[in-house]
Each structure stands twice: as C-alpha cells, then as structure tokens.
Amino acid sequence: xxxxxxxxxxxxxxxxxxxxxxxxxxxxxxxxxxxxxxxxxxxxxxxxxxxxxxxxxxxxxxxxxxxxxxxxxxxxxxxxxxxxxxxxxxxxxxxxxxxxxxxxxxxxxxxxxxxxxxxxxxxxxxxxxxxxxxxxxxxxxxxxxxxxxxxxxxxxxxxxxxxxxxxxxxxxxxxxxxxxxxxxxxxxxxxxxxxxxxxxxxxxxxxxxxxxxxxxxxxxxxxxxxxxxxxxxxxxxxxxxxxxxxxxxxxxxxxxxxxxxxxxxxxxxxxxxxxxxxxxxxxxxxxxxxxxxxxxxxxxxxxxxxxxxxxxxxxxxxxxxxxxxxxxxxxxxxxxxxxxxxxxxxxxxxxxxxxxxxxxxxxxxxxxxxxxxxxxxxxxxxxxxxxxxxxxxxxxxxxxxxxxxxxxxxxxxxxxxxxxxxxxxxxxxxxxxxxxxxxxxxxxxxxxxxxxxxxxxxxxxxxxxxxxxxxxxxxxxxxxxxxxxxxxxxxxxxxxxxxxxxxxxxxxxxxxxxxxxxxxxxxxxxxxxxxxxxxxxxxxxxxxxxxxxxxxxxxxxxxxxxxxxxxxxxxxxxxxxxxxxxxxxxxxxxxxxxxxxxxx
Amino acid sequence: xxxxxxxxxxxxxxxxxxxxxxxxxxxxxxxxxxxxxxxxxxxxxxxxxxxxxxxxxxxxxxxxxxxxxxxxxxxxxxxxxxxxxxxxxxxxxxxxxxxxxxxxxxxxxxxxxxxxxxxxxxxxxxxxxxxxxxxxxxxxxxxxxxxxxxxxxxxxxxxxxxxxxxxxxxxxxxxxxxxxxxxxxxxxxxxxxxxxxxxxxxxxxxxxxxxxxxxxxxxxxxxxxxxxxxxxxxxxxxxxxxxxxxxxxxxxxxxxxxxxxxxxxxxxxxxxxxxxxxxxxxxxxxxxxxxxxxxxxxxxxxxxxxxxxxxxxxxxxxxxxxxxxxxxxxxxxxxxxxxxxxxxxxxxxxxxxxxxxxxxxxxxxxxxxxxxxxxxx
Ligand SMILES: [Zn+2]
Numbered sequence: 001x002x003x004x005x006x007x008x009x010x011x012x013x014x015x016x017x018x019x020x021x022x023x024x025x026x027x028x029x030x031x032x033x034x035x036x037x038x039x040x041x042x043x044x045x046x047x048x049x050x051x052x053x054x055x056x057x058x059x060x061x062x063x064x065x066x067x068x069x070x071x072x073x074x075x076x077x078x079x080x081x082x083x084x085x086x087x088x089x090x091x092x093x094x095x096x097x098x099x100x101x102x103x104x105x106x107x108x109x110x111x112x113x114x115x116x117x118x119x120x121x122x123x124x125x126x127x128x129x130x131x132x133x134x135x136x137x138x139x140x141x142x143x144x145x146x147x148x149x150x151x152x153x154x155x156x157x158x159x160x161x162x163x164x165x166x167x168x169x170x171x172x173x174x175x176x177x178x179x180x181x182x183x184x185x186x187x188x189x190x191x192x193x194x195x196x197x198x199x200x201x202x203x204x205x206x207x208x209x210x211x212x213x214x215x216x217x218x219x220x221x222x223x224x225x226x227x228x229x230x231x232x233x234x235x236x237x238x239x240x241x242x243x244x245x246x247x248x249x250x251x252x253x254x255x256x257x258x259x260x261x262x263x264x265x266x267x268x269x270x271x272x273x274x275x276x277x278x279x280x281x282x283x284x285x286x287x288x289x290x291x292x293x294x295x296x297x298x299x300x301x302x303x304x305x306x307x308x309x310x311x312x313x314x315x316x317x318x319x320x321x322x323x324x325x326x327x328x329x330x331x332x333x334x335x336x337x338x339x340x341x342x343x344x345x346x347x348x349x350x351x352x353x354x355x356x357x358x359x360x361x362x363x364x365x366x367x368x369x370x371x372x373x374x375x376x377x378x379x380x381x382x383x384x385x386x387x388x389x390x391x392x393x394x395x396x397x398x399x400x401x402x403x404x405x406x407x408x409x410x411x412x413x414x415x416x417x418x419x420x421x422x423x424x425x426x427x428x429x430x431x432x433x434x435x436x437x438x439x440x441x442x443x444x445x446x447x448x449x450x451x452x453x454x455x456x457x458x459x460x461x462x463x464x465x466x467x468x469x470x471x472x473x474x475x476x477x478x479x480x481x482x483x484x485x486x487x488x489x490x491x492x493x494x495x496x497x498x499x500x501x502x503x504x505x506x507x508x509x510x511x512x513x514x515x516x517x518x519x520x521x522x523x524x525x526x527x528x529x530x531x532x533x534x535x536x537x538x539x540x541x542x543x544x545x546x547x548x549x550x551x552x553x554x555x556x557x558x559x560x561x562x563x564x565x566x567x568x569x570x571x572x573x574x575x576x577x578x579x580x581x582x583x584x585x586x587x588x589x590x591x592x593x594x595x596x597x598x599x600x
Numbered sequence: 601x602x603x604x605x606x607x608x609x610x611x612x613x614x615x616x617x618x619x620x621x622x623x624x625x626x627x628x629x630x631x632x633x634x635x636x637x638x639x640x641x642x643x644x645x646x647x648x649x650x651x652x653x654x655x656x657x658x659x660x661x662x663x664x665x666x667x668x669x670x671x672x673x674x675x676x677x678x679x680x681x682x683x684x685x686x687x688x689x690x691x692x693x694x695x696x697x698x699x700x701x702x703x704x705x706x707x708x709x710x711x712x713x714x715x716x717x718x719x720x721x722x723x724x725x726x727x728x729x730x731x732x733x734x735x736x737x738x739x740x741x742x743x744x745x746x747x748x749x750x751x752x753x754x755x756x757x758x759x760x761x762x763x764x765x766x767x768x769x770x771x772x773x774x775x776x777x778x779x780x781x782x783x784x785x786x787x788x789x790x791x792x793x794x795x796x797x798x799x800x801x802x803x804x805x806x807x808x809x810x811x812x813x814x815x816x817x818x819x820x821x822x823x824x825x826x827x828x829x830x831x832x833x834x835x836x837x838x839x840x841x842x843x844x845x846x847x848x849x850x851x852x853x854x855x856x857x858x859x860x861x862x863x864x865x866x867x868x869x870x871x872x873x874x875x876x877x878x879x880x881x882x883x884x885x886x887x888x889x890x891x892x893x894x895x896x897x898x899x900x901x902x903x904x905x906x907x908x909x910x911x912x913x914x915x916x917x918x919x920x921x922x923x924x925x926x927x928x929x930x931x932x933x934x935x936x937x938x939x940x941x942x943x944x945x946x947x948x949x950x951x952x953x954x955x956x957x958x959x960x961x962x963x964x965x966x967x968x969x970x971x972x973x974x975x976x977x
Contacts, residue, residue, distance in 0.1 A: 520952055521657045523965015532959050575959035590941040 002041070004048045017041045017048050024050075029063065029093030038099040049101060058097040059128070060090070061108060061121035069112070069122055070094040096121070126428035127188070135189035137364050138412070138425025139405035139433075147403045150366030158362070158474035159234045160200025170239045170334065170346050175353070175477055177202075178233040183364075183472035184416040185409050187426040201364075201474040202231060203417070206410060207389035207453070208398070208467045209381065212373075219372030220361055221392040223380050231390060232355045232475045236482075237331065237348055240292045240320045244343040251298035253318065255279065255345060258296050264317035266291065271319075279345060284330045286322050292330070292347050293320040320347075324506045325485065327351060351481075358480030363471055365406040367397055381462070383451045389468060408433050410469025411440065411449045417470045418443045497535040497576040508534070535576040543568045546593030548579070570596050601633060608637050612644050652968040654952070656902075659895035663880075666889040667692060691883050695860065695876060698903060698911025702859055705839035707820070710854040716831040724849065725823040725834050726816075733812035736768065738786070742806055749779075749790040749802050751809065768814065775812055776805065817843045841866045864909050872909050876900040923947050925954040 002017035003010060014020050024039045037052045063070040071094050078084040089095045098106055098121070109115045109122040127135055133152035134140060140148050159177040163169060166176055180199040183190065190196075204226070215221050222231075244253040256278035257271055270291050273284045278294035286292065297318040322328075328351035338344040353359075355371060362368035375392075382388045398406065409425065415436045416423040424431050441447035450465035485503040492499055499508030511531055519528040540549040542560035544567040549560045551569075558569035572594065585592045605617055620640060624633070649655060670688040686694065686704045694702050710716065715724060739752040758765050772788070773781050780791045792801060822837035839857040844850055845866065857863060858879055864872035877893070877900045884891050902917055903909055910916035914931045921927050924940040924947045940947075949955055952962045961967040 516956060517657055517661065520962060520964055521654045521661055523652055523654060523967075525962045525965050525967025527966075528956070529959060529961050529967075532956070536959060573959075575957070578958045581957075585937065585941075588937070588941075590937065595946070 002046045002048050004050065006050045007053045008049075014048065017046070020048060025096075029096065031091040031093070035090050035097050038097075038102040040101040040105060051099060051101065056099045058099045059103075060095050060097050060124060061106070062124055063093060063096050064109065064115065064119045064122050067115050067117040067119065069115070095124070127426060130427065132189060132193070135187055135427065136195075137405060137427065138183070138185040138187055138423075139408040139430050140187075140427035141430075142404035142408060143365065144402050147366040147401055147405075150368075151362075151364050154362040154366060154368050154476065155200070155364060155474065157476045157478070158200040159477055161198045164197070166237070167332075170241075170348060171237065172239065174237050175234045175479075176237070177475060178235070179230060181472075182422075184413045184470055185423045185425040185472065187424070188429075189426070201472045203413065203470055204231070204390035204473045205387060206363075206391050206393055206469060206471040206473070207381065208395050208410075209389075209392050209453070210394060210396075211375070211381070211392050214373035214375075215369075215392055215394040216372070216396075218367075218369035218394065218397055220369045220394070222355055222371050222374045223377055223388060223390050224374050225377035225388070226390040227355050227374060232359075232361070232473075234353045234475060236328075236351045236353050236479070238326075238328075238351075240347045240349060242293050242295060242320050242345055243338055244295075245297070246340075246342060247298055253295055253297050254315075255293060255295050255343065257294045258315075258317050258319065262296050262315050262317050263299075266317065266319070266321075270321070279333055279335075280330050280347060282330050282333055285328075286330060286349070287327045288322055288324055290322050291319045292322060292349075293345050295319050322349075323504050325503065353479055353481060355475070356480060358484070360476040360478045361391070362474050362476055363406055363409070364474065365403040365409070367393070367401070367403055367406055368476065369394075369397070375456075379456045381453045381456050381466070383453055383466075383468060385451070387451075387468070388456075391471075391473060406471075407467070410467065410471050412436050413470030413472070414445070414449060414468070415440045415443070418445070492535070496580060497537070499534055532575065536573065537576045537579060538571050538573050539579055540569045541572045541594050541596060543570055543596050546595060548582070572596065601630065604630065604633050604637060608641060612637075612641055616640065616644065652965050654964045655898060657952075659898045662891055662895045663692075663899065666884070666887075666891055669889065670883075670887050687883060687886055692880060695879050695883075696899065696903070696912050698860070698909050698913070698916055700861055704837065705819075705857065705859045705862075707834075707836040707839045707841070707844065707857045708855065709834040709836065709844055710851040711832065711834070712849055712851050715849045716851070718827075718832050721825045721832045721834075725825045728817050728820055728834065728836065728844070728847075729823045730816040730818050730820050730838070731814045732810065733772065733814055734810040735814070737810070740806060740809070742802055747792055747802065749806060751788040751790065753786045753788065755786050771812070771814055772809075775809070779805065819843075860909055869904050869907055869909070873900045873904040876903055876909070921951070923949070923951050923954045925949075925957050926951055929953050929957065 001013045001015060004012050004014055004017075004020075018041065021039050021041045024033070027033050028035065028037065028039075034052070036056075036058055037050065038056070038058070040049045040051075041047075042049060071089070075084065075089060075094060079086070079089070086095070090097070106120045107118055109119045111123065111126055115122065123129065130140065130148070131152070133155055134148050136155055137143070137148055137151045140151070143151075159175045160180050161176060162174060163171075166174065177200065179202070181202045182196050182199050183201065184203050186195075210216075211221050227233075242255070244255055246252050257274050257276070258265055258278075266289075270289055271294060273280045273286065273290055273292075274294045275281050280286070280290075280292045295318045296315040298315060300316065326349075328349040330347060331350035332348040334346040334348075336344045336346070355361075355374070357371050357374060359371050360368060361371065377388060380388045381392075405425075411433060412423040412425060412431070419439060423436070437447040437449075440449065445451070446465070448467075449469055450467050453462045453466040453468075454460065455462065483503070487499070487506055487508055490499060490506045490508065501507040501510065516528065519525075519531070540551050540558045541547070542549040542563055544563045545560060547560070547562065549558050549569040551558045557565075559565045560567050560569060582592045582594075605621070608617060620636065624636075628636075667689055670692070684704060685706060686702070690703070709728070711721075711724070715721065736754055736757050737751060738754040739750075741750045741752075743750065755765065758768055769783070776790055780789075782789045782791075790802075790805070817840050819840040820836045820838040824835045825832050826835055827833075839859045839862055841855075841857045841859070841862045842865070844855060845852050856875075856878075858875075860872050860875045860879065863875045877896050880896045880899070881893065884896075899912070903912065906920075912918065914927075918927060918930050921930075924936060924945050928936040928940075947954060949958070949960070950963065952964055955962045955967075
C-alpha cells in the first residue's frame with residue numbers, strides 16, 4: 001500500500017504504485033494531463049509524490065522507448081519547415097518535461113551513442129546540461145565545474161551594451177563599454193541569444209608570462225598602447241534624483257538657487273554651475289562638493305514662534321551635491337512629475353573610465369584578476385613577428401585551477417584571427433582542437449601556440465617559448481574609481497564623536513574587536529590607546545557625586561550642578577562614547593558614579 | 601650533592617630537578633653539578649612567560665584561528681551505522697561550553713587480562729550493551745476491539761544474549777502488573793484486569809514495553825570491540841563510567857569516556873581538567889592542526905579552577921569577571937548592567953576590556969609598567 005501525496009498533502013493510497021505512475025505518465029504524454037505535472041514513486045518510503053506546484057524547475061528531455069528516441073528525423077524536418085512547433089512535440093509525447101524529483105527515476109542518455117534499452121530519456125542537446133550563461137563559456141566541457149560556475153558568474157558582471165536605449169534611460173550605476181566586439185571563439189548560445197546585439201567584451205592578444213612580479217596573485221598587465229588605442233574604455237552613468245516634496249501645512253520644497261540667508265548655505269562657488277531654475281546645465285564638468293540641483297526645504301520644526309516670523313530665512317538648504325570622491329560630466333537633465341504629482345528632477349552624470357591599475361578584468365573561464373601594472377609599450381615583451389600582447393597573464397593561475405578551456409580558447413582564437421573566421425567552441429560539440437592545431441601549423445605558426453619572445457627592455461630572447469593567443473576578455477563592473485578610499489582626518493558622527501563610516505561619508509576604517517585584540521596580544525597598550533583617541537575628550541567630574549560637572553567659561557570656574565560650587569572638580573580624560581554610555585545609564589535610572597582618585 | 605639540589609628547590613620545579621638527577625652520568629663533580637644546575641635555572645627562567653604577556657588572549661587567538669579551518673562534519677565509525685562521533689568545531693564548542701549533555705557520548709573500555717587478549721570479547725561487549733525489550737519483539741499488535749495486546753517474541757534473539765528466556769519473561773511479567781499475562785509459545789497476550797477496556801492504557805503499555813530495560817549497562821546503546829595494537833578495546837556509543845567501573849574485568853585505570861561531567865562526578869576535578877585537555881587535543885589532532893598544548897592547558901585551568909567544570913559562557917566563567925563593563929560587553933549587556941546597579945557594584949577597571957571602553961591604557965604589555973618618582977618639596 002503506497003501513500004499518495006499531491007503537492008505534499010496526503011490524498012489516499014494505492015495498491016500498485018508502479019501501475020499508477022506508468023498510466024499517469026502515459027496520459028501526460030498523450031496531452032491529457034498538463035506537461036508541467038510531475039509524478040514520482042519513492043521506493044524506499046513507498047510514497048507516490050505528485051507535484052503541480054509552481055516554482056519547480058522542470059526541463060525538457062527527449063522520450064526514449066525501447067532504446068529508440070521518439071524524436072525522428074521526420075519531426076525535425078517538420079519543425080524546420082515550421083509545420084510543427086516545439087510544444088507540438090511536447091503534446092505528442094516526443095518531448096517531456098521532468099522536475100528534479102521525477103528525474104530521480106529517469107535514466108537520461110547524454111546523446112544517441114550512449115543509448116541502451118534501459119534509458120528512459122535523452123538530452124535534447126548535450127549543452128542543455130548547463131544554463132544560458134555557462135553555455136557562453138567556450139570549450140567549457142574541458143573544465144572543472146567550479147570554474148564554469150565562476151566563469152558564468154563573472155560574465156554577468158561584465159561591461160557591454162546592457163540596453164540599446166541606454167541614452168534615454170535613467171538607470172542606477174550602469175556602465176557601457178566602448179567599441180565592444182563579438183568573441184572570435186563563439187558557442188551556439190552566442191548565435192541563438194543574438195550576442196552581436198549586446199556584446200560585452202573585446203578580443204585581445206594574450207601572452208602567458210610572468211613579468212617583474214607585477215602580475216602575481218592573479219593580477220594582469222595591460223599594454224599602455226592598447227589603452228591609448230581605446231581598449232576597455234567605458235562610461236559610467238549615475239543619476240542624481242530629487243523631488244519637490246510636499247509637507248503638511250501647504251509647505252513645499254523648492255528647486256532654485258538657494259538664497260544666502262538659507263540655513264546651511266554652502267558657498268557661492270558650490271552653486272556656480274546652477275542655472276536660473278536651480279538645475280545644472282548639461283555638459284558641465286563637475287567635481288566633489290559641486291551642487292547639481294539647488295533645493296531648499298521648509299523648516300523641520302514649526303513649534304517656536306520666531307521661526308514663524310522669519311519663514312523665508314528659516315528654510316533649510318537641501319541641495320543635491322556630488323559625493324566625496326566622485327567626478328564627471330552632466331550628461332542629461334530630465335524634468336518630470338512623479339506618481340504623486342510632485343516635480344521630479346533627474347540629472348544623469350557621466351564619467352569616462354579609462355582602464356587603470358586596480359580595475360578588474362576576466363576571461364570567460366573564471367580567471368579574474370585586477371590590473372597590476374600598465375606597462376609602457378616599449379617595455380612590453382614582443383614576439384619574433386613583432387606582435388606585442390595587449391594583456392600579460394600569469395602562468396601560476398593555470399595549474400591549480402585547471403582551466404583547460406582558457407588555454408584552448410587562446411589557441412582557437414589565434415587560429416580564428418589568422419584564418420579570418422569565427423571558431424565554434426560550443427561545450428561538448430566544439431571544433432576539435434587537434435584540427436585547430438593543424439590549421440595553425442598550416443598558417444605558418446607553431447602548432448602548440450607558442451612563439452619566441454624578446455624582452456622589451458633588453459632585447460634579449462626569452463629562453464622559454466611563450467604561449468600567445470587571441471582571447472575574449474571582459475572588463476568587470478568593479479572599478480577602483482568607485483572604491484578607492486583613505487582618510488587621515490575627517491568628519492565625525494554627532495552622537496558618538498567617532499569617525500563616520502563608509503566611503504561616501506569619507507569615513508574612517510574601522511579597527512574592530514578582533515583587530516583590537518591583535519594590539520592587546522602584542523602588548524602594544526599605548527599604541528592601542530592612541531589608535532582609539534579619535535573620540536578622546538576631557539570632561540570635568542565632581543569628586544563628590546561622581547557625575548559630570550560644568551565648566552563655566554565666563555567665570556573660568558567649574559561647578560557641580562548637584563553639589564554646587566563648594567566641591568572639587570577634576571578633569572578626566574575618557575572616550576566620548578563612554579561619556580555617552582554614562583548618559584544612557586542615567587536615562588535607564590542608573591546612577592553611574594565615578595570614584596576618582598589620583599593615578600600616581 | 602643533595603645540598604646543591606636543595607639549594608635550587610623552589611627556584612626550579614621538582615619535576616625538572618628529578619629529570620636532571622635521573623639523566624646525569626654517574627661521575628659528576630660538585631662543581632660540574634653546580635654549573636649544570638645554574639644553566640638549568642637560567643633556561644628555566646628564560647622559558648617563563650614575561651610579566652604583562654596577554655596569555656589568555658593569545659590562547660584564545662591560538663585556538664580560534666585554527667577553528668576556522670575545521671570541518672563541520674560528523675564522522676562515522678566504519679561498519680556500524682548510527683555510531684557517529686561529533687568532531688571538529690562543534691565538538692570544540694561543546695567541550696569549551698561545558699555542556700552537560702554532549703551530542704555523542706562515547707567510552708573506550710580497556711579490559712584486564714585475559715579478556716584484553718580477546719577472551720570472550722564478543723560476549724563481554726554484548727553484555728555491556730543496554731538491551732531493551734524491543735530487541736526481542738518480532739511484532740506487537742494492539743487489538744482495539746478485544747482490548748488486548750499481542751506480543752510476538754523473537755526467541756532466536758533471546759538465545760544470542762547471555763540471558764535466559766525465563767529471566768526475560770520474569771522481567772516482562774513484573775512490568776505488566778495490572779494485566780493478565782498469558783503465554784503460548786512465542787506469543788504473549790496481555791489483557792487489562794480491570795473491567796473497563798481502556799484502549800489508551802493499552803497503548804501506553806505498548807510504548808512502555810518497547811523501551812523496557814532488560815540487561816546491560818544503562819546508557820550504552822552500541823558496542824564495538826576493536827583491536828588496538830595487540831589488545832582488544834571496547835568502543836561504545838553512550839556512556840556510563842560509574843557502572844562500567846563496577847565490572848571486575850574492566851581496567852579502570854585506562855578506561856575513559858568523552859563526557860567531562862561524568863569524569864568529574866566519578867574521578868574528580870583534576871581528572872576532568874585532564875579530560876578537557878585530552879578531548880580538545882584529540883579534535884585538534886584529528887583535524888591535522890597544531891596548537892600548543894599550553895594554550896589548551898590554560899583554558900582547562902580556567903574551566904576547572906573553581907572545583908567544578910564550568911564552560912566559557914556567560915553562565916560559566918564569564919559570570920565571574922569582576923568588571924561589570926567587561927561582563928556587559930560579552931553578552932546581554934542590559935541584564936548585567938541592571939543587576940550590577942541593583943547591588944551598587946563597583947568596577948575597579950583592572951582588566952583589559954573596561955580600559956579599552958573608557959579609552960585608558962590597558963594593564964597589559966607596555967601599559968603595565970608605571971613610572972614613579974618622589975618630588976622633593
Ligand atoms: Zn557633585
């Protein structure tokens with residue numbers, strides 16, 4: 001007696017579960033049941049699970065009967081002619097969708113050569129084993145699976161043409177690559193996804209070589225001339241958005257050049273780029289601190305009377321400014337209205353990004369790295385035929401990661417570039433790399449892809465043969481320009497008097513609990529104290545009651561608000577955050593008394 | 601000679617003096633011995649931790665860093681399923697937290713000769729294992745309509761253990777008072793004596809029967825005799841040190857358990873201190889890591905110096921910290937601050953954490969020495 005569950009709920013029992021499953025599948029193949037419903041007999045638990053819930057991943061497979069695929073050449077002909085569609089084949093029971101559970105009981109053949117009478121299904125295409133992004137890795141079947149994952153993940157972060165109408169869009173943090181190219185080594189997924197409409201990389205000449213240690217730990221070296229020719233240039237777009245908010249009492253934000261008497265007025269210089277309407281003009285070159293949209297807001301609190309009398313002067317400055325470390329050019333100004341009917345101002349900023357030390361690049365094989373050095377072309381190694389590579393890649397990245405596809409792509413790319421054709425690198429169905437080697441040899445190059453190289457500085461010949469080839473390289477969206485940050489002195493938080501946090505606020509770098517412990521375990525007590533002196537304060541304390549006393553600046557004298565003038569007050573050096581803790585304890589109703597005594 | 605040794609007593613630990621004594625060649629002159637002892641003293645002084653070294657924190661870091669590399673898997677014993685052992689980081693956490701109920705208690709039972717050479721090893725192992733009545737039941741059916749319980753025994757299994765059928769039945773009969781007991785071959789029928797045929801009661805009886813204790817040592821659920829070098833050792837899942845020590849064929853000197861609290865109850869605090877060290881060390885060695893044993897010894901000392909094993913938790917050793925601020929910075933700050941406020945606790949600011957909080961020089965390392973001078977008036 002097997003129990004039956006529909007979407008995890010018990011609905012009954014069946015004496016012969018095998019028969020139930022068989023007839024269920026049969027009905028589904030006839031099209032009487034929806035193709036997305038799955039059934040599975042768990043033999044160990046003796047349960048039949050029927051699933052029709054949403055969110056399950058299902059995938060199509062060719063149905064095999066008695067070792068023969070249901071899909072015939074006739075079907076393919078008909079589909080090609082347009083007489084049949086893919087879903088007609090599903091309805092005819094030629095192709096079937098399985099979910100993860102039903103797949104458990106299926107024996108899926110890789111291709112027709114693998115078929116045996118035991119098989120129940122066959123892959124439509126071996127490539128269907130992997131997903132869309134992974135299909136974009138050429139020769140991916142030569143790789144370790146984790147590298148494939150990394151490779152497809154990296155591709156998602158690459159710069160390219162993300163949308164053809166980017167000029168009229170207001171996307172947050174987007175990049176567009178200048179002069180993108182189609183890869184020399186393609187897979188069929190590049191064709192079927194129309195990669196030519198949105199390419200996201202460029203073909204480069206890559207040499208595998210160590211160079212002065214500037215490419216250690218996965219770094220790469222860029223040829224300066226390549227950059228000057230425009231390699232991997234991109235534009236970064238970021239919108240500045242604000243709206244005229246309405247407040248209770250009929251008050252409203254106002255976009256305009258703020259008056260001098262507005263609370264928080266910056267300086268004339270900061271507003272210099274604003275036009276009469278309070279908005280910056282297109283093509284204005286801007287840098288840190290410049291106002292993009294001038295705006296004033298009504299006062300925050302309307303309680304006190306004097307603020308009522310001086311309404312205009314009490315308005316607050318609330319302009320949109322360029323944050324710390326940012327620069328660029330105003331690209332586009334848009335004035336519109338949002339769904340609440342408020343005036344909405346969007347200003348798109350643009351910044352050209354030329355590759356620099358620290359920018360992240362990757363091939364399509366999970367071989368990411370940052371630029372370690374931009375090498376003067378004169379110093380770059382060159383081949384016997386005078387070819388200077390665009391990128392130098394470190395050989396140590398290869399053995400432990402075993403990305404064979406990286407090496408094969410170089411060879412294939414080289415052959416493709418020399419013979420003037422695209423190479424098919426579709427995983428499992430790629431062109432045979434042995435043939436590519438032969439072709440390369442017939443083109444007058446060494447068949448293993450290596451070439452004699454010369455030191456760019458001394459002109460000496462390298463003793464080793466250097467592996468060079470053409471490769472599709474991607475610039476990733478993580479650029480140093482968005483990330484570099486350092487601080488010596490800077491803004492502090494109002495509440496704790498400790499440095500602010502984060503790059504945008506020019507914040508400090510946190511020395512956390514565990515980092516503090518390293519100072520302690522080295523016994524560096526005084527250094528530790530100095531490091532935490534950021535919020536050091538001197539506070540007068542009453543020795544009698546142990547609470548904070550007051551220093552009267554006029555009388556040049558300290559007194560205790562509780563004990564009065566007749567008590568001795570001492571100055572105590574402590575962290576402001578601790579003074580704050582004492583205040584918070586007081587708010588809990590706890591009396592935190594400091595018992596003072598001389599240290600020595 | 602002895603007077604020279606006497607001279608160094610108190611300056612060098614007795615153990616080291618004994619080591620020197622035992623490893624000296626026969627012919628040593630007094631002057632030579634004197635210079636040897638002087639050298640030993642120098643080396644001893646040199647190897648001592650300097651004042652102001654943050655030993656606790658260094659121990660914590662030395663154990664914590666390798667902890668990040670540990671695997672989190674439980675490890676299965678070859679052959680026997682349901683015989684798994686918590687290893688790696690979870691085990692370390694379990695030990696250092698001083699948990700009362702560890703997830704996989706285990707014993708290593710060493711035997712006296714001739715049993716350690718393999719005599720009756722299977723029988724001994726089986727007799728240690730706790731057997732329950734469920735092990736002898738083939739089938740148990742509850743007849744609701746007739747208000748009776750049919751128990752079908754597996755007589756084959758009864759034969760295998762050092763236990764007679766009659767004895768088993770006696771234990772069985774004793775536990776079913778209030779029910780009629782009727783035996784027919786391997787079939788036993790139970791019926792409620794009372795008139796009311798309470799099905800609920802029968803169901804409870806059924807569950808009770810399954811876990812009815814029959815023989816062996818309570819708590820020991822699995823046994824596995826293994827050969828270690830040239831003697832047999834019984835590994836067990838489940839632990840009961842007190843009862844195992846009562847068995848006359850057990851070598852009580854070497855037999856041990858991984859339950860530290862049990863060791864404390866049976867053997868005392870010194871043994872449990874050593875058990876903490878051994879257990880932590882075992883994990884570290886299993887993981888192929890290398891931590892200096894003195895770090896672990898320090899942790900074991902902290903855990904056991906009060907006379908009973910306490911974990912490094914807010915209920916354990918941390919609750920002992922004299923500083924309110926230090927305790928509050930560890931866990932549940934409001935609770936600690938409120939409790940301190942109720943009794944008017946005074947924080948003398950003698951330790952590291954509180955001085956970091958108020959940004960004062962910590963009393964460790966370079967923060968320890970102070971400069972004092974008398975000012976002439
Ligand atoms: Zn006072």
